Amino acid sequence: MSKGFTDDDDALLAELGVEVEVKKNVSRTPREERIIAGFEEILSFTEEHGRAPQHGEDRDIFERLYAVRLDRIRDIQNCRELVAPLDNQGLLANVPKTKAMETDDLDDDALLNALGIEVAALPITELKHVRSTAEKKAADEIANRDRCEDFATFKPLFEQVQKELASGLRETRPFEMKAEIEKGRFFIVSGQKAYVADKGETIITDQGRTDARLRVIFDNGTESSMLMRSLQRALNKDEAGRRITDPTAGPLFSDQTIDGDEASGTIYVLRSKSDHPLVAENRNLVHKIGVTNMSVEKRIAGAQLQPTFLMANVEIIATYELYNINRTKLENLIHRIFEPARLDVEIMDRFGRPVMPREWFLVPLLVINDAVEKIKDGTISNYTYDPQQAKLIHIR
Template sequence: MPELSDDELLEALGVEDEIAKTSTHSPREERIIAGFEEIQRFVERYGHVPQHGENNDIFERLYAVRLDRLRALEECRTLLAPLDYQGLLSAPEIAPVDQVESMDDDELLAQLGATGSSGITELRHVRPRSEVRASEEIAKREKCEDFDGFRPMFEQVEREIKSGLRQTRPFGKDASVNIGNFFILRGQLVYVAEKGGEFPAPNGDTDARLRVIYSNGTESNILLRSLQRALYKDEAGRRVTEPVRGPLFSETWDEGDIESGTIYVLRSLSNHPFVAQHRELIHKIGVTGGKVETRIANASHDATYLLADVEVVATYKLAGINRTKLEGILHRIFASAQLDLTIHDRFGNPVRPKEWFLVPLRVIDEAVSRIRDGSITNVVYDPKTASLVGGHQ
């Protein structure tokens, strides 16, 4: 066998003959590329280009300055164009900035008191101005002159937390702040008593001035964003949930909740004369532990569903509830309005479907709300007034 050359041997093995490429970039160009890649990673992580403004993190401000310079220099645009898969270089120019924001990385770091030879991503102990301002606002408190009016509310919330009617959850899972919310900040119970009109914050989000009452009898007029930042920064910062007085029932979910099923409300598409005449009033109310879509997949062949297709008009998620007992409660409430209708199945046998009721959807929704807040006890449906009324002991 004749001796093969290197190229022939590679070809026989099915290996393409490619010459390994070595970098042809100068140290300066490598640094430019590395800096641009840091900006790209920022955009991938946060979903937006870095912005100027003292409310933003120092890293974001530095990246914004750097991106401005890269856009302005033609040699940089030419070098980075093949790498710009996010279109950062062709994006609209960022609005003019002041002298501080126009400084390069080293100059800006020096002004911020972070000089040194370490790289930008190793910056330590430098707090964003927005964080400093938030701390200052939280610290500025004055005596709450009308605290006697708030004291009973604080005492009640503390009792409800101890009894389990209210729970405390990490603030980051829900960052909303509204009137009536309770939080735990730096070990104190905090109540949002008032909220002023919203206005644009420097970073483009909305902000508002709040009146916040503290359990130690003080108050402060702080910005909503400042309260959020303080709660984020406090590792023990917590949101206090609303009291749960009835069974655990919710249309929203928190981590750790266990789904027990779904209440579903259906409307029949049957051509039966009586059903067609009262279609907007006739509803099937049921509870399932599986998917509603699976439950009704063969409705047109099932006498339970009036041998016709159905449409789902409402669903309510359950957590930690006994489905059978809940279904019994619903059927008890609407027993007086149960549909009295007999149809024949495909074998000719007479069937009187259950779980169908002559009741408006709005009343079903009210019943579900009353189950949620625990006020459903001794309540029944009155067909004459088409409303829920208190039952007899």
């Protein structure tokens, strides 16, 4: 709180040759003070966003309130005259004078009612609990859930997503647009992972906007049949709302170069010549799958001295060239797919210490080829490996 000058201060300033401005006390009615304060909020908004507040159901509640308030100030002549000296942003320019001051028109409750918004018993600066009808409906649809009777079908998906988030195959990022809400997508809303298991036919709302009915499964075993726009509003309102990205190794996977591409590495598939009983009994199925940025021949040099190669020589079975791709993410993706068939074997290194190599799998070469093809066409995130059937199975 600033302090005014005392008489002694004025005298001192006068001795210094500083002219003391004598301010006039302007008496305002409470109503006029409220109008001025409301317009100052509009000015602050305009300065912050570089534009005047605008109407629209998808706009923030305060922006919608400011837009209505600005319209009313422009329409009422006495209001325009009252705030005109403050209008350093030209918000009142070229607005026709259509009304004279009549009633207590700029009451915030009245403005909120005009917006179709329920009025809480709070001043306008404490509107955080005031919600539009649409926002209330969205919150209700998120909160009103039923028990998911077939959650056992979806539980592995949530577990897999969590593993992929931990490994970096998936990431979370702020939710941006309605177009992101599609069948098979994952989100984080109200602190829970949400999976869009189904999306109905697109409909047109009374406002002429597109919408669709969703079946959304939550990681706590519940589900909700909600509209797409309800999920959109819930994600926009939730500061921690996130979209979980699809697992990806990079923008391009190809076995042929095109102009401008730079080789990023090679997927290699090896077969071990180890005499370990488990390996010897399943030699045609036991494969090491890795990714390297050097030649495979150089990578496997001295294999018989390295625990990662089972302390034995190896045979190169297949290679796949990579271009413009993240090698680490790709290797994690491949290992995630074949995790159910990871070889559980312990060997001794050169110093007699036990080691459990992590890149060997009991997988037929034909299935590895299939996985590579699905990585190329971008569908691999929909599959996992079933050791019982010895094939990739669709999980969505």
